[in-house]
Amino acid sequence: MKKRKIIIIILIITVFIGWKAYLSLDFRRVIPSSFAMEFCSCYFVEKQSExxxxxxxxQIIPVSKYHVDEDKKAIKAYGLHEEALAIFKSERFGCELQPK
Known part of the structure; x- marks a missing residue:
C-alpha cells in the first residue's frame, strides 16, 4: 500500500513538471514577439532611428539578433531559440505580428 502511494505521488509530480515544461515553451516566443512588435511600431510608425x-x-532578456527589411517593411527578431516576424500594415493600423 505504501509503495502504491509513493508511485502515485511520483506520477503526479512527473505530470505536473511535464505540464509546466510544456507551458514554458509558449513563454519563449514572448521575448522575440514583443521585440519585433515594439521595434516595428517605433521604426515604421513613429519613424525613429534604428x-x-x-x-x-x-527587454531584460535580450533578443539574439534582429533583421530590418526596409523593402517589405518587416522586422524579424530571434531569441530563446524562437523567431517572430512583425510587418508594417499602415499608418492607421501599425504593425501586425505574423503567426508562426
Missing part, C-alpha cells in the same frame, strides 16, 4: 528603436524595444 538605434533608438533597438533601445526602446530592449
Amino acid at each position: 538605434k533608438h528603436c533597438e533601445w526602446y524595444s530592449s
